[in-house]
Amino acid sequence: xxxxxxxxxxxxxxxxxxxxxxxGRVIWYVKEVVGxxxxxxxxxxxxxxxxxxxxxxRKVFERDKIQRLGTGPNTRCC
Amino acid sequence: MVVQEQQPPVSVPDDRPPKWTPQRIAVWAxxxxxxxxxxxxxxxxxxxxxxxIWFVFAALSSYAIAYRFYARFIVTxxxxxxxxxxxxxxxxxxxxxxxxxxxxxxxxxxFAAIAGAGPLVGPVLAAQMGYLPGTIWIIVGVIVAxxxxxxxxxxxxxxxxxxxxxQMARQDIGPVxxxxxxxxxLAIMIMILAVLALVVxxxxxxxxWGVFSIAMTIPxxxxxxxxxxxxxxxxxxxxxxxxxxxxxxAIVSGGWVAASSLAPMFTLDKVTLxxxxxxxxxxxxxxxxxxLLAPRDYLSTFMxxxxxxxxxxxxxxxxxxxxxxxxxxxxxxxAGPVFSGTLFPFVFIIIACGALSGFHAxxxxxTTPKMIEKERQVRLVGYGGMLTESFVAIMALxxxxxxxxGLYFAMNSxxxxxxxxxxxxxxxxxGLGLAGVSITAEDLNAAAAVVEEESLxxxxxxxxxxxIGISEILSGIFGGAGAKAFWYHFxxxxxxxxxxxxxxxxxxVGRFMLQDTIGNVIPRFKxxxxxxGSILASAIIVAAWGSILLMGVTDPLGGINTLxxxxxxxxxxxxxxxLAVCVTILCKTGRVRYAWVPGIPLAxxxxxxxxxxxxxxxxxxxxIGYWAQHTQYKDAIAAGQTQLGPAANLDQMEAVVRNTxxxxxxxxxxxxxxxxxxxxxxxVCVAHLRSGGISDSEHPHEPSKVFAPAGLFATxxxxxxxxxxxxxxxxxxxxxxxxxxxE
Numbered sequence: 001x002x003x004x005x006x007x008x009x010x011x012x013x014x015x016x017x018x019x020x021x022x023x024g025r026v027i028w029y030v031k032e033v034v035g036x037x038x039x040x041x042x043x044x045x046x047x048x049x050x051x052x053x054x055x056x057x058r059k060v061f062e063r064d065k066i067q068r069l070g071t072g073p074n075t076r077c078c
Numbered sequence: 079m080v081v082q083e084q085q086p087p088v089s090v091p092d093d094r095p096p097k098w099t100p101q102r103i104a105v106w107a108x109x110x111x112x113x114x115x116x117x118x119x120x121x122x123x124x125x126x127x128x129x130x131i132w133f134v135f136a137a138l139s140s141y142a143i144a145y146r147f148y149a150r151f152i153v154t155x156x157x158x159x160x161x162x163x164x165x166x167x168x169x170x171x172x173x174x175x176x177x178x179x180x181x182x183x184x185x186x187x188x189f190a191a192i193a194g195a196g197p198l199v200g201p202v203l204a205a206q207m208g209y210l211p212g213t214i215w216i217i218v219g220v221i222v223a224x225x226x227x228x229x230x231x232x233x234x235x236x237x238x239x240x241x242x243x244x245q246m247a248r249q250d251i252g253p254v255x256x257x258x259x260x261x262x263x264l265a266i267m268i269m270i271l272a273v274l275a276l277v278v279x280x281x282x283x284x285x286x287w288g289v290f291s292i293a294m295t296i297p298x299x300x301x302x303x304x305x306x307x308x309x310x311x312x313x314x315x316x317x318x319x320x321x322x323x324x325x326x327x328a329i330v331s332g333g334w335v336a337a338s339s340l341a342p343m344f345t346l347d348k349v350t351l352x353x354x355x356x357x358x359x360x361x362x363x364x365x366x367x368x369x370l371l372a373p374r375d376y377l378s379t380f381m382x383x384x385x386x387x388x389x390x391x392x393x394x395x396x397x398x399x400x401x402x403x404x405x406x407x408x409x410x411x412x413a414g415p416v417f418s419g420t421l422f423p424f425v426f427i428i429i430a431c432g433a434l435s436g437f438h439a440x441x442x443x444x445t446t447p448k449m450i451e452k453e454r455q456v457r458l459v460g461y462g463g464m465l466t467e468s469f470v471a472i473m474a475l476x477x478x479x480x481x482x483x484g485l486y487f488a489m490n491s492x493x494x495x496x497x498x499x500x501x502x503x504x505x506x507x508x509g510l511g512l513a514g515v516s517i518t519a520e521d522l523n524a525a526a527a528v529v530e531e532e533s534l535x536x537x538x539x540x541x542x543x544x545x546i547g548i549s550e551i552l553s554g555i556f557g558g559a560g561a562k563a564f565w566y567h568f569x570x571x572x573x574x575x576x577x578x579x580x581x582x583x584x585x586x587v588g589r590f591m592l593q594d595t596i597g598n599v600i601p602r603f604k605x606x607x608x609x610x611g612s613i614l615a616s617a618i619i620v621a622a623w624g625s626i627l628l629m630g631v632t633d634p635l636g637g638i639n640t641l642x643x644x645x646x647x648x649x650x651x652x653x654x655x656x657l658a659v660c661v662t663i664l665c666k667t668g669r670v671r672y673a674w675v676p677g678i679p680l681a682x683x684x685x686x687x688x689x690x691x692x693x694x695x696x697x698x699x700x701x702i703g704y705w706a707q708h709t710q711y712k713d714a715i716a717a718g719q720t721q722l723g724p725a726a727n728l729d730q731m732e733a734v735v736r737n738t739x740x741x742x743x744x745x746x747x748x749x750x751x752x753x754x755x756x757x758x759x760x761x762v763c764v765a766h767l768r769s770g771g772i773s774d775s776e777h778p779h780e781p782s783k784v785f786a787p788a789g790l791f792a793t794x795x796x797x798x799x800x801x802x803x804x805x806x807x808x809x810x811x812x813x814x815x816x817x818x819x820x821e
Contacts, residue, residue, distance in 0.1 A: 034315060065312075
C-alpha cells in the first residue's frame, strides 16, 4: 500500500518538477527576447575576452543601452 | 609545433535532407492531403458558410510544405548557407549589438519587430471582396514572395556584417538605385505613419472609453520608465507584467469613465485627435527614450504576442463560421465602398503586410542579422518569422469574415455615403445589392450598444471591425456576451497601442534619417544630441505625416478609402527595392540560374504596383483615378456648382481638389521611383551577365568555431554534435552562460 502511495507521490513530484522546469524555460525565453539577460551576457563577454576590463554597473549598463536605443531606435513594422 | 586539440564539428557534416522513411512519407502525404481538403473547401464552398478551422488548416499545411521544401531549397541551393562560415555575431561579438543569440530567441525577437498593425488592418479591408482573394494572396504571397524577401535580405545583410537595405542598394546596384532607395524608405515611412495614425484616429474618435484607456498608456509608460531607470534597472519582464496589469485596469476603468460625467472630456473629434497625435509624435521624438519610447515598446511587445496567442486559441476553440461569401461582386466591378478598384491589382496592394511587406527588409537588414548564430538559422528566423506574420493576417481575415456582413459594410463605408447615421447606413448597405444582406438601423444601434459605443457607423480603418470580430470570438470563451464591451475595447487598445509605438519609433527613425541626410550639407545636423537639429528634424517629419493625416481625416470622400492604396503602393515599392537588390546580388555572384527565386515575386510586385499606380494616375473613373477626380471637382467648381457627390459644400469640394492633387503627385513619385530602381538594377545585371565577371561585396569566409542547431528543434545528429561540444568544453565558455543546459 505504502509502496504505491510513494510511487504516486514520486510521480506527482516528477510532474511538479517538469511543470517548474517548463515555466523556467518560458521565463528564460521571455527574458532573452526582451533583452533582460543582456547585462549578464555583457559581463560574461568581458570576463572571457577582456578579463582586465572591469564591467560597468548594471545601472550604468542599462542606461547606456536605452541611450543607444535612442540614437538608433529599432524600427517597428506596420 | 603545437598540436591543435581536435575540435568537434562546427556544422552537420554531409547535410542532406533526412531519408524518406515510410513514416515520414506518410506524415507529409497527410499534411498535403489535409491542405488539399482545406483548400478545396475554401475554394469550392459557394453560398454556404465555411468554418474558420479550414482557414487554419489550409494556412498551416501550406506553410509546412513551403518551409520544409521551398525554404530549404533556397537556403541550401540558392543562398548556399554554410555553417562552417562564422557569422557576424561570432566574428564581431562585442557583448552589445553583435551577439550570438539562441535561434529561437532571434526568431521571437524578429517576429516581435516585424509584426504590427499592418497584417491586422489590410485583410480586414480586403474582406469586402470576399474571403477567397485575401486568403489566396496571404498564403501564396507569403510563400513565394514575402517570406522569400525577408529570408534573402536577412541572409545577404548577414553576409555583409549587418548592412542596411539602403547601403546594400547603393553598393550592389549603384548610386542612382541607392538614392532612389533612400527616398523610397523615407516616403514609405511617412505614408505608414500617416495611414496607421489615421486608423487610430478613426478607432478613437467620439469614443471616450478608447481615448481614456489610450491616454492612460502615457503615464503607465512613464512609470515603467522611472522604474527601469531608478528602481530596478533592467528588470524588463517584471515591469512589463506590472504595466500590462495597469493596462487592463485602464481598459476596465475606461468603461467607468465613459459612463460617468467625465465622458465629455474624453470625447474628442477627429481633428482634435490628430493634433493630439501630432503633439505626441513630436514629444516622443525629442524626449529621452527611457521616458516614453522604450517602456512603450516593451508594453506593446507583450500585448502583441499575448493577444495574438489568445486570438489563435479563440479561433481554434470557437471555430466561428464565415458570413462573407468566397467572392463578392466588388471583386470584379471595382465599386466596393471600402476601397475602389477591382481584385487585380488592388487586393495585392491593400494586403501588404502578411503577404509581402517591403518594410520587413528594413528590419531583416537591421538588428536581426547581428544576432544570428549560424548561417542556416536564417530559414527559421527569416522565412519562419514571416510565415508567422502571415498566420496573423489569416486570423484577422477570419475575424473580419465572421462578423455580420451588413455590419461589416456599415462600419467600413465612409461617412460620405452613409451620412454617419444608423438609418443612412442601413439604407446604403441594403442598397448595395449583396446577396442575403439586410440590416436595419435598430440592428446597427444594438451592435453599438453591445460594445458600449455611441455608434459603429462609418468606423473605417479596419481596427474597429477587427475589434468586433475579436470580441465575438474571445467573449465566446472568456466572459460570455457580457464581456463583449471589454473585449472590444481590449482589441482597440491592443491595436492602438502598437500603432502608436510604430508612430513614435517611426518618427524618431525618420528624424535620424533626415538628420543624416541634411548632415551631408550642413555637417552639424549629424550630431544627434544637438537640440536645435533634433527639434527641427522632428518637426519636419511630424509635419510631413501630420499633414497627410489631417488631409485624410478631413477628406469628404473618406481618408482610408483614398489613402490606404497609397500606403500599400509605397510598401510594395520598398519590396521592389529589396527584391531588386536580391536579384542583382544573385546575378553579380554568378547565380543567375536562380535569379527567378526573387525575380518572380519582383516581376509580380512590379506589375501589381505599376498597374495600381497607372490606374490611380490615369483612370478616367473618378472613383479610382486621383487626377480624374481632381479634374471632375475642379471643373465643377469652375462651373459654379457648390456640391458634388459626398462633398456637401464649396470648402469640401476645394478640399477634394487639394487632396487629390497631393495623392496624385505621390502616386507619380512612387511609380517613377519603382521604374528608376528597376531600370538601374536591370542595367547592373545585364552588365554583369555580359562581362561574365563575378563581383562580391560580402565578407570573406572565416572559419566558425562554434556549433548550434539550425531548425526549431535540434535533429538527432545535431544533438549528438552538441553532446560532443559539451564534453569538449564542459564549462562551455563559448556558449552564453544562460544557454547551458537549455537545449
